[in-house]
Amino acid sequence: MLIATYNVNNVNRRLANLLGWLAARKPDVVCLQELKAADADFPAAAIRSAGYEAVWAGQRTWNGVAILAHGAMPVLTRAELPGDPDDRQSRYIEAAVGGILIASIYAPNGNPQPGPKFDYKLAWLERLARHATALRRTGAPVVLAGDYNVAPTELDIYPTRSWDDDALVQPESRAAFRRLVGRSWTDAIRTLHPDERIYSFWDYKRNRWPRDAGLRLDHLLLSPNLAGRLVAGGVDRETRGLDGASDHAPAWIELSDSG
């Protein structure tokens, strides 16, 4: 089973890019982030024509997450992250596909830091960690996939000092990610490629894509009962170089059918 996560940075603006990538990569499950579309504006018909059913939690202008499944309707289990009834931002959706519980995650960016946006980011990641533990304890196989807006280590950002004050690389952000992953979850792409610089995001600014000045922000975390099924994974970085591309490229993993 091929599971991917792709921050599309506006699903309607990026629809041609998304459909082209779906046709080429043929993933079984896709987690999308930054739809930047209200529920009524999600391009469900075009996505269905490409062979995918979808569930989504939209929001006008910002945020928005979805889960696509090839030839099957994802069974929605949750459309918001527990722990804060006042949180109106569409950053979490969860559904069952092919016997696996899939979450599509769009963690807050957190800039500028320090400040209320950074506080919200850290609190949101703590809520996610708590919910991840609850999911793990159900015993279900779980994949938590999405844009975590954290570059976990120095290997996950090109050598530079220019992001030192950015929320994506702060010690508090990295500690929150480490607490979430803990001893139980597997950062799939890092586990497959322990020593490689792999990026999934290149800022539009400052010639960052041509310079390969990227960060790895998009992660797929596997519950312990899935770790043994991980066979391959990577980032489709060529997607970032196409016309009208998102500033993120899709990250994907392949799980064996059983084990």
Added chain:
DNA sequence: ATGTCACTCGACGAGTGA
């Protein structure tokens, strides 16, 4: 310090978020 992009409001530019 700065470089982009796409949107919002409510005018043809400024502000916002990433």
